[in-house]
Amino acid sequence: MKKVSFIHAADLHLDSPMAGLRELPQPILKRLRESTFAALRKIVDAAISNDVDFVILAGDLYDGDDRSLKAQSRFRTEMERLLEKNIAVYAIHGNHDHLQGTWVKIAMPDNVHIFGTETGAVRHRAKSGAEVWIYGFSYPSRHVTEKRIHTYEKRIGGDFHIGILHGNDGSSSEHGNYCPFTVGELADKQFDYWALGHIHKRAVLSENPPIIYPGNIQGRNRKETGEKGCYLVQLGENGAQLDFIEAFDVIWKEAEISAKGARDFDSILRRCLDWKERLRNNGTGVLLSITLKDVNLEDGSEWDSLHGSLAELIQDGEEGESSFVWTHRVAIEEEASWKREELAAESDFYNELFQLAGKFDDINDVLEPLYGRLPGRKYLSRIEKDEGNRILAEAEHMLVHLLREKG
Template sequence: MLKEIEVILLSGMKFIHAADLHLDSPFSGLKDMPSSILKELRESPFKAFQTIINEAISRQVDFIVLSGDLFDGENRSLRTQVRFRTEMEKLQQHQIPAYIIHGNHDHLSGSWITVELPDNVHVFSGQTEVKRFEKIDGTTVHLYGFSYPRRQVRERMIETYIKAEGADYHIGLLHGNLEGNSEHSPYAPFSLKELAAKDFDYWALGHIHKHQVVSEDPLVIYPGNIQGRNRKESGVKGCMLIEFDGDMKRHSFIETSEVIWESETIERSAEGGFDALFKQCKEVIERKGFDGRSFLLELKLDAGDAAGASGEYLEELTRILQEEDQGESFVWVYKIKLIQSIPMNRSNESISPFLAEVSRLASEFDDTEAALAPLYIHPGARRFLDSIEPDEHRELLDDAERWLFHVFEANK
């Protein structure tokens, strides 16, 4: 009996899975930000990566896997590569290997001066291959993956993942898009059915920047990116700790984000003047400050039926809040947005038939993607456009509905 327990314990495996590091992300477009905060923001992806390395060492993991887009661009800088190598050398000192695939952002066809990495780093080539890891106790793992040979890989690369017998565990590294997700580039597409058919123990995915446990059986996870880079990448970011113990599989999320993008809604009454609103904003900022972490904050003012706040007014309020002292952990208000409710009841038959029809169409419209398609295929515009998230679809419709209502009211 004791012998059986010993075998089970020896068959355990523990590793960290991260993806979409985007080291050297430029963080452009944030105006009026103090240089100290901008510097902290630009440094945040690398600090998040250092957190991963420190966690790997302190938790004594067997190895780490990085599932693509380590660098933000195909022409990675020498400084970033050298800093990355330094972190890999830290792992080497603790005999922790790193298994890496490159994605669409840091594909193998980019132009850069190569920096030699230590022997504990294993980078997958442009064709799907298998790498073998073996623990001191004899437990073995086969890791499967490929690096993007070019920026766009639209083939079903999942078909090239062939299970090689002779290992206790099988882990697939794949930087690609799960079918049915239309919000991201359809690179290296795959279905959950295809993943399950491979009979792997774990799929270490990359490409989608939002943490998502796609499936528990088989265990399939997008860890998300390690640091939010814009308002669409809001909330806490991090990596995954994966533990195998015989047939048991456990996963837990490790927070890594140095700066968190968030939005807060403030309900504002029609009677409240500037001082009341200023106090409400300050209370939100102070509450965030008690957290001890740094935030980039969007404030949404729910004004009910009363507007009372022009764009100029909101910009000035934003600047006043930005002038508040910032400590080591900052709360920087980068935008204040007015959310003005439409003063009509969709179920009220007494409202204008025109407005009732606008409201009905807005509530039923579900083809925003098709409506925006001309912009995304335009050769001049598509270079500057990111994918639209579902909540942004709704926000666009709400803004359009409010605009039509006010135009109608003004011309009655």
């Protein structure tokens, strides 16, 4: 029976600097900065243990167009492991590691095929005897904003046809709209599988034919939560079988913890510690963001003096753990003792305050002067709408709380 098996991974971002995380303890920060390499090693382990025909890497192998020597060297080491098992690698470069950059080049072993700037096709003979055509191109520069799907021309013959594409289907505003396409355009090519890259969130855009974003292999910030890894794909006469394989070494997680009914600081601390233990992963690290809801202590002064120590107490003892759970953020949502409508009705001042607050539909509008200027725009990324709404709500709650407290 004609069949083929392969690993599909994308967005390795090897040697990512993990910018903006300097507040982490050095052992955990070092672990996080090594995590992309650890994830790649797990992917290679999976390819070898499953005896696949080849590995597909759909763009952004490296985090920048300068391709650090460390990243290239580590990548080559893993490719050599695949070479020893006679496993081929088909890869493209994306917008982060485009071919226009300047770097000191380290040669890759013969089993690695990197597609050039023009869409090409390579024929692979699988262990089953199946003839597989694999198509793809690498970004010639960072900004490839035009459609390229028309350049994928299906070859005559072959048992399976697989397209590799690093681009945006328009479903995510978090990533640049590079090499845009629609699911319909890909399906019209009548390929057996589309191996996508660029979007860091795992997504199955279509099951027939499979059009797949595997997501990135390792979360690099608190927006990239959840399990990260790659797909083990098996194509046969009866269609496709997809199995997700976890590869992350550190995972970002969020927890909402209700403090309702807790009347002292220690009760809240114990709830947070219990949650921390529930989220502990054997062998991997966890970076945890906690939102503490419905805080209403009997002694408000106690909370005011101690809530700043909560994160420190939750973090205690985690620095030396291999399966650490490090709480990098604690957000507090106190149980409101007031209602917006009632305050607005009883006071013109509060009514005007809430009207003014309502004009801030998007927090990024307020921060626009920072985004548009150096050095601010070099270090700031735009805040997502949900996060912006949360910040604005917290600011309003804090302001009203202070005004009512001072009378």
